[in-house]
Amino acid sequence: MEEKRSYGRILAVSVLVLWLEAMLAVVIGVLYALTRELPHFLGSTTAVMSLLAVTKVVALLGLVLSLLVVLPAVALSDLLGRVIGGRDAWGWVPPTVGVVLSPLAVWARAGGWETSTVLATWGVTTAVLSVAALLGRPRRKGLFGLVAKRGTAVVVGIGLLGSFLIWTEILPKYRPPSITRADVVGTWSDNRGGRLTFEADGRVTAGGISRPGLGDGTSDAVQGCSGSGTWTFTAGRRNTWGQRVGTSIPGCGLPDWRVAGKPGSPQLYRYVGDPDDGQLYELDKRG
Template sequence: MHQKRSYGRVVVVSTLVGCLEVALTVVVAVLYVQTQPPPDRAPDYAEIGGSLVGLAPLTGVVSFLLSLVLVLPAVALADLLGRLIGRHAAWWSAPLIVAALLAPLVFGVAAYNDAQTRGTLVFWASATASLSAGALIALPRFEGLLGRVALWGTAVVAGTGLFGALGLAVGLLPAYEPPRIGPQTMVGAWFDHTGNTLVFTSDGRVTASGVGGRAAVDHPSDPSPSCSGSGTWSYESGRDVWAQKVRVDVPGCSWPAWGVDGTAREPRIHQHIGGPGSGELYRLRKASGGS
């Protein structure tokens, strides 16, 4: 004889699954960021961590409400179908019921905001998969389900973080590295976010047009200067890709050597600006098709 369904436990288990899914998403996002070029401003991980901790109660509340409004009815209807057409029906019908319950909400909001159809469908499918996981995990009726979900869910989140970090350390995951550019890559026009340019030529000449950056003697609170003129440039390969430098010598422009980042398809050169340790970068990227 099957144990009677506790719908209160369904809500609690589904809420826990939702919170674990958010935690897993955060871990995967952190690992993914390690494979991408750094942003113009270095992230403040302490601030981000504090924000995530502060958002934890809100995550729990949202997960609880979604479980109450969508997962609980889906499990109840799946139980009903199971009694009518066979107990295995609950397993395949729960995701379909979740999708049906979500559809009016998702497509109604999308229509009101004139959202793109493709993005709406992707969101609907993703939300259905996420909530269906909570429904399916909450379906079993045996004792100790909540403890098992908490234990194994935490293990999955922690294991993903641990093995992801190990993968980055040993090279199984492609941790970000700047591209090896070489002098031939430098030839062409490089521009910043406002269209100011450095134009490098193969004979070692360079022309600056309104390029910013900061000299070592500039005060961090001063506005970033701009500079124009002509001069020379040289590329230094360094001991590895992180040590690559591009030295630009334009009279009146006291720039330190430029570092290299970006990707092989879109290389960039940069300088550190702002106060010490600010992590803020001023970047130039190569014009498409530049040579």
């Protein structure tokens, strides 16, 4: 006799699969960010704590989606398979998930979402939830443990593979452009009226540059810094991450500027408040 469908097992496996898919997305996102300009959020305490909080939200969201979409889709696909083909078939699962999600797509479109955005979101969500439904529907003992082991192996494996590709420079990791003292000379702007002008003789002039806030130091003061002083350039000892541009302007108290951007289009930046918050104050070279 065929084993009876266990919807409790489907629910558990579905939540697990959705959580694993979310973790896979995080791993791929981190690897991608390492190849992009200024991945300043990586490695910070805040990012780690946020990720831990997100995992709980993902598990709760996975439970809700499994109850509202995955379980009804599996039941409906079984019914359609038996009525049309005489037996339940996995091929009915993806279109059934799409149908169950359709009311949400209609609601989003009525709420003002662009049609392209609605269709893309509906398609991705259908694919993600279909995987959870397909992996949860087999009538097999020990399914949860099997999915947990293999799913974790996939996530860890992709993380290790991506790390290896970045370490070997097959996927180039982002590094700030290498600049010289001559590259610093000129005017740099925050695109909001603030500017720093570096002279070749070591002088610097500031006009409306945002300065670290007074008091707790967690924000930038609204009042800008203006005045004249001197500047220095320090090349990175081991790599371009160590490049610094220091400014000494009476009454400003500006920390050293770090280098970002890309070759031919460098930027100077400093952290605003706690570096773990990842907020930057950036300057672009204008001449």
